[in-house]
Amino acid sequence: MKLLKIAPAILLTFVMLYIARTNSRGRPEFVSHVNKGFTFEITTIPKIIEYQSDSITLRVSGPIGENTCVWFRLQSPGIDVDNRDVYGRTEMHPLDNTEDWYFTEVTAGARSGRYHYYFFEVTDSAGRELATFAHEDGTPFVLRYIGSVPPVVLAGHLLFIFTTVFFVAMAAASGLPLLFGNADDRPMAVYLFWAAVCCFLGSYPFGIPMNHYAFGTLWEGVPFGTDATDNKAQLLLVYLLFATLVWLRTLTQGRFGRDLYSARMRVLIGVGSFVVMLFIYLIPHSIQFSATLTNSFCYSWIVIIVLLYLIGLLRSKHADGVAA
Numbered sequence: 001m002k003l004l005k006i007a008p009a010i011l012l013t014f015v016m017l018y019i020a021r022t023n024s025r026g027r028p029e030f031v032s033h034v035n036k037g038f039t040f041e042i043t044t045i046p047k048i049i050e051y052q053s054d055s056i057t058l059r060v061s062g063p064i065g066e067n068t069c070v071w072f073r074l075q076s077p078g079i080d081v082d083n084r085d086v087y088g089r090t091e092m093h094p095l096d097n098t099e100d101w102y103f104t105e106v107t108a109g110a111r112s113g114r115y116h117y118y119f120f121e122v123t124d125s126a127g128r129e130l131a132t133f134a135h136e137d138g139t140p141f142v143l144r145y146i147g148s149v150p151p152v153v154l155a156g157h158l159l160f161i162f163t164t165v166f167f168v169a170m171a172a173a174s175g176l177p178l179l180f181g182n183a184d185d186r187p188m189a190v191y192l193f194w195a196a197v198c199c200f201l202g203s204y205p206f207g208i209p210m211n212h213y214a215f216g217t218l219w220e221g222v223p224f225g226t227d228a229t230d231n232k233a234q235l236l237l238v239y240l241l242f243a244t245l246v247w248l249r250t251l252t253q254g255r256f257g258r259d260l261y262s263a264r265m266r267v268l269i270g271v272g273s274f275v276v277m278l279f280i281y282l283i284p285h286s287i288q289f290s291a292t293l294t295n296s297f298c299y300s301w302i303v304i305i306v307l308l309y310l311i312g313l314l315r316s317k318h319a320d321g322v323a324a
Contacts, residue, residue, distance in 0.1 A: 009169035012274075016165045019281050026144075026286035033136045038062035038122055040133035046286075047146050048108035057103045058092065058120055058133070064100075067125030072104045074143075075117040081140070084119065092120075111147035113215040113227065115288065118143060149213040157210050160202030165277065167195035168240070172274035178267045185263065188270050189247035195273065196240035203233040222302075226294040228287050232280045235301050239276045242305045243269050246312060260312030 021027070032041040041059040048054045060070055073087040092102035118141050119134035134140045171191035178185055204219070207230070211217045220227030221234035246266050248257030259266060289297075 006170070009166055009173050012169040012172075013162065013166045016169075016277065016281050017162065020285055031135065031141075033133075035133060036131040038064075038131040038133075040120065040131075042120075042133075042141075044141055045106075046142060047144050048106060050108050050111040050145050050147050053105050053107045055103050055105055057095065057101060059100050060102060060120075060122065060133075061100045062122075062131070064122070065124070068130070069123050070102045071121040071123065072106075073119050073121055074106070075140070081117050084140075087118070089121075106143070108145035111145050111214065111216045113211075113217040113220065113225075114144075116143040116145070117141065144215075146214045147216065149210055153206060153209045153213060157202055157206040160198045160206060164195050164198040164202060164236075164240075167191045167198060168273050168277050171195060171243075172271050175267045175271040179264070179271075185247075185267070186250050186253070188267065189244070189251040192240060192244045192247060192270055192273060193251055196237065196244045199233065199237045199240055203230075203237060207233060222295060222298045226289075226291045228283065228289055228294065229285060231294060231298050232283060235298060236277060236280050238302055238305050240273060242309050243273045245309060258313075258316050260309070260316050 026046050028043050028045060030041070030043050032039070034040075039059075039061040041061075042057070045054055045056055056072065058070065058072075064070075070092040072090045072092050073084065074090065075081060076086070076088045090104050092104045095101040095103050119132055121132050122130045124130055168191075171188050174188040174191060178188065208218050211219060211230070217225070217227075219225070219230060221230040244251065245257075246260040246269055249259040251257075261269070
């Protein structure tokens with residue numbers, strides 16, 4: 001019977017990690033579209049190791065004349081992202097023995113948490129703009145300068161993120177039979193506890209060094225920052241702590257605390273941890289939102305979870321008082 005829970009949990013774990021990987025904004029992606037008669041194609045380079053160089057290549061097809069120039073336009077430090085007129089400009093050169101392909105070398109600066117934005121421009125002999133190339137919605141491409149992460153830090157981070165997903169999936173698999181009358185509810189409480197522990201270890205003891213080595217920062221979840229990736233981990237941890245605490249008496253086999261809400265509600269909260277995790281993983285890794293949106297959502301989420309816990313705690317104390 002236990003195998004029937006473990007097998008789907010392992011499958012769900014790999015599915016979730018596949019979603020997170022393919023949904024990541026930090027991976028190279030192929031982009032192509034037409035602008036003003038020119039066809040552009042690129043496989044983006046979202047990251048370059050600090051102080052190292054990489055070649056950015058671009059294919060441009062269209063009415064390119066002898067004096068037509070293709071430019072790489074990179075945001076300079078301190079420049080407004082939306083003011084493209086003041087982006088730096090580097091001429092791209094044709095690749096040897098290739099048709100329509102251009103390249104430029106980019107040398108990364110020191111690692112940092114900031115994003116560098118770039119797009120491409122085609123001009124005529126008089127310097128007049130003929131076409132530009134960015135994402136189809138007009139937003140520029142993103143480049144980060146990152147540091148090398150020690151293998152032990154990266155492995156520890158990935159291991160605990162992997163096990164977090166596994167234990168959440170196990171909790172959901174254990175919770176579904178409880179909705180149909182199965183009386184053995186402690187396994188769900190135990191799986192939620194270990195999911196919370198692994199999420200904490202992956203996000204903080206290993207996540208903070210990951211940030212330091214990769215971006216030169218420590219922790220950018222609220223209230224320390226507005227990085228979407230760090231905040232996603234924090235939001236999941238807050239929910240897992242809540243889902244664990246509502247089972248505290250069952251988890252400790254009656255030695256400590258109390259169970260909050262009804263048995264069915266506790267099961268729904270536990271199964272909800274998988275829904276919350278799925279929602280968080282569907283948000284692309286490395287995507288960024290405005291500081292206002294990030295702060296508003298994250299603080300609202302934390303306040304709601306704390307209120308749900310306090311409501312459950314007060315209800316359980318009131319029920320105990322009535323029973324006495």
